[in-house]
Amino acid sequence: MNNILSEEVLNVTDFTTSRQLTLWKREDLQSPQLDDVAEEVPVALVYNGISHVVMMASPKDLTHFAMGFSLSEGIIDSPREIYGMDVVPSCNGLEVQIDLSSRRFMGLKARRRALAGRTGCGVCGVEQLNDIGKPVQPLPFSQTFNLGNLDRALKHLNDFQPTGKLTGCTHAAAWVMPSGELAGGHEDVGRHVALDKLLGRRATEGEEWRQGAALVSSRASYEMVQKSAMCGVEILFAVSAATTLAVEVAERCNLTLVGFCKPGRATIYTHPQRLISD
Template sequence: MLKDALFHVIKVTPLGLPEANFSLNIADEVPISLNFNEIFPYGVMMMTPDHLEDFAYGFCLTEEIIQSAEQIRSVAITHTDDGLAVDITIAGNCLTALLRRRPRAQIGHTSCGICGSEAVPSVEMTKDCALPLAHTITIDALRRALNDLDAWQKLNAVTRMVHAAAWADADGHIQMIREDVGRHTALDKLIGARLRDGLTTQNGVCLLTSRYSFEMALKTLRAGIAIVAAVSAPTYRAYKLAEKMNQTLVAIARRDRQIVFCGGERIIQ
């Protein structure tokens, strides 16, 4: 994989103190163009330029372009004049279905998951199959994962400006993390990493450093994630979707306090 700088060091000056300039790490934000089967340019995402293979798999799954990892034949990454290109080859039936869609109307910004899409699905129009109550997590395990989250955020430690999506097992031990300037791209990278490795997204918890907005709920549900803990609050639309789909949502999740919004049956003492 091509490796580009994830952050840059710049000189800054405190307001009113022109002689006190100092160095500051700033995370990069790079245009990543997505192309399918060398014939269909899908759009451009603004994101952190690492773990792009993971992103390709996660994005294709959560955008319902594929249903399984085997439907992606290859992922190639190349430099462009201003950014990177991710060329994804998918199975013929997936490409046929994709070509029937209208492409996004604009660039996918770092703050925007479904912005530019032709239509936004309503809570009532999402898939009918609610998540089963097959797995649980203890309060102690959930708090252990939240307590350890900061230590896993390596890029954020040097920039203090990126989001993270992490996966912890049922015992609360974090197993992997993906970071990005965009919250939804960090989540796609995490989902894609697990998909590529053939790992389940059911028995454990997904940790998010961002708010739980509607597109984040859609992505976790499409990946079959039953338990989510978000550092910030959910939007009402995201909460109603999580509730409808029987997802366990813990939000405003800090070290000293966590709030169960729905799906509390999966959380045990």
């Protein structure tokens, strides 16, 4: 299998399709014209030959997605427990074939669920309400973030949405350094998938990715809070709002949750002690 750090190197236009559309503007129905539409494909994560989950996703950065999903769903505790990955076409979409350690594969079989999701839905396929919410070790309070540096990150977030710029159809998730610089980011038609891609990338990067925060272009749902906490992320910034369950989970697991992030303002939902201001 390929090394887990290998990436699919493709042009941004490989993730869009040109279609003939009709644009309406007030009092003017224009002639059909070509425009770009974001690709959305079924992506199956296959562990040691067994398909575990199918998610709808943008067909890029899929090894990062598989790594992030495996960590944020508690399938593995460390990237070292995945020995390799291959992204291969299947009859209806794509498969990420994952070589998982024997110990982790035994645990996966014991709790396996068939999760055929809508676009990046983190709950689809869960059989019982009790299955919603995983035990998360409370996060330490090991870092702070100066909110004055957030403006720089917000200004450049869409730099990591090349497909979104063409189609207006993707979410972004990026890693914000304490300085406000964005170390890297990923996009996807599904907000949970975009975050998983970021978490998978972070797990395979160096120490410089240990400090900082996650920034997402969407709202903050409880799944996104839980995924972040499972991967040791202490601070989550969201451009839009947070749900009540997201706030409750963030409070319980010691995650600093911040929503409505705009230049010069933000709403701090939980654990403000990590945040400082100029």
